[in-house]
Amino acid sequence: MDSFSQYCRQEAETAALAQHLARCLSQLLLEPTAHINIALEGDLGAGKTTFARYLIQGMGYAGKVKSPTYTLCEPYTLETNNGSSLTAHHFDLYRMRSPLEWQEAGFTEYFDMPGFCLIEWPEKAEATLPPFDLRIRLEPGVTDGQPEEQARQIEINADTAQGRALLSLLTF
Ligand code: ADP
Ligand code: MG
Numbered sequence: 001m002d003s004f005s006q007y008c009r010q011e012a013e014t015a016a017l018a019q020h021l022a023r024c025l026s027q028l029l030l031e032p033t034a035h036i037n038i039a040l041e042g043d044l045g046a047g048k049t050t051f052a053r054y055l056i057q058g059m060g061y062a063g064k065v066k067s068p069t070y071t072l073c074e075p076y077t078l079e080t081n082n083g084s085s086l087t088a089h090h091f092d093l094y095r096m097r098s099p100l101e102w103q104e105a106g107f108t109e110y111f112d113m114p115g116f117c118l119i120e121w122p123e124k125a126e127a128t129l130p131p132f133d134l135r136i137r138l139e140p141g142v143t144d145g146q147p148e149e150q151a152r153q154i155e156i157n158a159d160t161a162q163g164r165a166l167l168s169l170l171t172f
Contacts (some may be wrong), residue, residue, distance in 0.1 A: 022058025133163035
């Protein structure tokens with residue numbers, strides 16, 4: 001399966017989807033060298049950071065998950081079920097001015113580490129980024145032609161074999 005979509009009528013449903021993805025991701029990342037790249041797409045306020053927060057906390061992180069708006073990247077160390085640890089990097093590239101900034105910040109090496117990367121505004125660094133395994137797109141909710149403040153349409157696309165493996169765990 002290459003794509004999956006779900007209408008989340010309220011934030012609690014977005015949370016449940018992100019937490020479910022967290023469990024599937026944890027399972028895939030038991031493979032010690034595995035690395036997964038996930039793009040988070042959608043306009044300002046779509047819910048990208050909210051989704052990332054539920055996902056990272058769903059992986060067992062107990063602290064605060066802040067938006068990396070000004071830092072561009074926030075790292076998290078997570079414990080796995082088999083006692084080892086892995087690293088998550090959460091990016092928000094909205095304020096990045098040129099792909100050069102990406103290289104200078106040394107972000108490229110984060111894509112080899114066991115764990116995963118979540119990237120908001122990937123279009124700001126497109127040429128520099130490695131391929132995404134999964135792309136998650138959040139759109140404002142609309143019911144019967146009326147905008148729904150608390151709802152979001154969430155579409156998940158898999159672009160690699162690893163992404164498809166993750167999506168099949170998610171939709172099993
Ligand atoms: P982005 O990172 O895409 O700019 P944020 O996650 O920072 O967006 O903001 C999304 C806002 O929308 C948050 O205040 C969140 O509480 C709110 N929200 C309301 N309903 C939902 C929903 N169904 N899913 C996700 N966020 C929602
Ligand atoms: Mg954000």
